[in-house]
Amino acid sequence: MIGSGFNSPPANREDQRRCSVPKETYNKKVTDKTCCMHAEQRAIMDALRNNPAKLPGSMMYVARLDGEGHQERLLGKPYCTLCSKMALDAGIGEFALLCEDGVRVYDTAEYNKLSFQYSG
Numbered sequence: 001m002i003g004s005g006f007n008s009p010p011a012n013r014e015d016q017r018r019c020s021v022p023k024e025t026y027n028k029k030v031t032d033k034t035c036c037m038h039a040e041q042r043a044i045m046d047a048l049r050n051n052p053a054k055l056p057g058s059m060m061y062v063a064r065l066d067g068e069g070h071q072e073r074l075l076g077k078p079y080c081t082l083c084s085k086m087a088l089d090a091g092i093g094e095f096a097l098l099c100e101d102g103v104r105v106y107d108t109a110e111y112n113k114l115s116f117q118y119s120g
């Protein structure tokens, strides 16, 4: 593992938590309507800090785990363009998602494209 991450408000500051704010209340110019830093973003930043030379061509593994490391939910189609753009920009080569039908592996450029095509 060259980096890891988890979801929580930026800098783990509870005064920044806005999970309960309805997303429709944000102006359309607000491009990120989610509350928390995403685990993928944190894993990329962690790897950039600690293992930058190993990042190009690496594989991002994504699974939803509870606080004790147990599988919480399975993943579906790619949809997060924040993480897909950041991963592509950082040089990550592939995304591996733990889904209902097993592990799905995507080339990161394809993952980014699919994220922008997401329709629910």
Ligand SMILES: [Zn+2]
Binding pocket: 038, 040, 041, 080, 081, 082, 083, 084
């Ligand atoms: Zn994300």
